[in-house]
Each structure stands twice: as C-alpha cells, then as structure tokens.
Amino acid sequence: MSSEIRVTKVSKSRKNIFTNQELKYRQEASRKVSMANKRLKRMQQQNLTMSPAYKKWVDEGGQKFGIKGKNTNEVRAEVARLNKFLNQTTSTVTGTKKYLSNIAGQVGIKQWGSFDSLNSQLQGFFDVSDRVQEYLKNSKEVAVSIGYKKIWEQVNEYAESVGKEFSSLDDDIVGIANSILQSNAYDKLDDLTGDFLKGFIDK
Numbered sequence: 001m002s003s004e005i006r007v008t009k010v011s012k013s014r015k016n017i018f019t020n021q022e023l024k025y026r027q028e029a030s031r032k033v034s035m036a037n038k039r040l041k042r043m044q045q046q047n048l049t050m051s052p053a054y055k056k057w058v059d060e061g062g063q064k065f066g067i068k069g070k071n072t073n074e075v076r077a078e079v080a081r082l083n084k085f086l087n088q089t090t091s092t093v094t095g096t097k098k099y100l101s102n103i104a105g106q107v108g109i110k111q112w113g114s115f116d117s118l119n120s121q122l123q124g125f126f127d128v129s130d131r132v133q134e135y136l137k138n139s140k141e142v143a144v145s146i147g148y149k150k151i152w153e154q155v156n157e158y159a160e161s162v163g164k165e166f167s168s169l170d171d172d173i174v175g176i177a178n179s180i181l182q183s184n185a186y187d188k189l190d191d192l193t194g195d196f197l198k199g200f201i202d203k
Contacts, residue, residue, distance in 0.1 A: 124166030
C-alpha cells in the first residue's frame with residue numbers, strides 16, 4: 001500500500017514540474033517528433049537519401065529527433081530543429097520524388113524506371129560530374145571556368161556514346177574532360193568566326 005502511495009506522489013510531482021502551457025508545448029513537440037522521424041524512416045525505406053532535407057539532416061549529425069529527458073530550453077532547441085526539417089518540401093517522399101524528377105530533367109537523364117533507379121543514377125552522375133569538374137580545375141589547358149551545365153551535357157553524351165552506366169565511368173574521367181575541352185575549343189572558334197564575319201556585315 002505504501003509503495004502505491006509513493007508512486008502516485010512521484011507521478012504527481014513530475015506533472016507539477018511543468019505548467020499547463022509547457023505540457024501543451026511538449027505535446028505539440030512530441031507530435032512533430034513522431035512526424036519527422038516517420039518521414040526519415042520512409043525516405044530510408046525507399047532509398048531517397050539524395051533528398052536535400054535528408055542530406056542536411058545527415059550533415060548536421062544525423063541525430064534522431066526526440067524530446068525525452070530534455071528540459072524546456074532543450075525542447076525549444078529541438079522544436080527549432082524540427083521546424084527547420086519539416087518546413088523543407090524535400091522532407092517528404094512526395095516532395096523528394098518531385099525534386100529528383102526535376103533534377104533528372106535538368107541534367108538530361110531521360111530514361112529511368114523507378115525512383116530507386118533514378119536515385120542511383122543521380123548519385124553516379126553527380127559523382128562523375130564532380131570528378132570531371134575537379135580535373136578541369138586542375139588542368140592547365142583551361143583558361144576560363146567551364147560551367148556545370150556544359151559538364152552535365154558532356155557526361156550524358158559520353159555515357160550514351162560508350163553505353164555505360166554513370167557508376168561505371170570511374171576510368172573515363174579524363175576522356176570526358178578531354179571531350180569537354182575539345183567542345184569548348186570548338187565553341188570559342190565558332191564565336192571568333194562569327195565575330196569575324198559580323199565585322200564584314202557591319203561594313
């Protein structure tokens with residue numbers, strides 16, 4: 001009997017730590033915790049880890065959301081982190097899929113079966129593009145910087161011409177870079193020719 005009275009007293013004393021307003025705040029925070037962690041789980045299950053919201057969460061430590069054992073100030077800080085995550089359109093599966101579809105269109109990936117396949121292709125594509133960009137930066141032949149759009153076009157064209165997946169282009173970085181350098185040289189030649197001919201037309 002005495003143990004029951006003691007437990008009741010403890011539970012009541014814990015409730016009395018927080019005001020009604022604080023309890024409501026913690027309940028709302030708990031609801032957001034559940035929502036955010038469910039979103040993370042869905043993205044993990046569907047391998048949509050290229051989501052900007054998911055990647056940012058990982059970059060910031062990848063700590064699961066929660067308020068258990070936190071004081072009021074710590075809960076406020078966690079709510080700020082929750083709101084930051086939940087307010088991003090790519091924190092949902094639907095938002096992430098729309099984002100990946102838009103990116104695929106921008107970089108020229110036209111054929112993909114599932115979003116899992118697209119996610120894999122994009123990871124390989126950006127890995128190759130970043131390595132080509134790094135190679136070009138270190139190349140003495142490049143007098144001006146070459147934009148990502150040009151690199152994306154050439155990476156796509158090269159992959160199509162050799163019939164390889166992006167993830168299989170590890171040994172082709174130099175070849176892709178050279179094709180970009182060659183294309184860039186032709187573009188400059190076209191510009192010079194155009195300016196030369198324009199000089200005669202203006203006269």
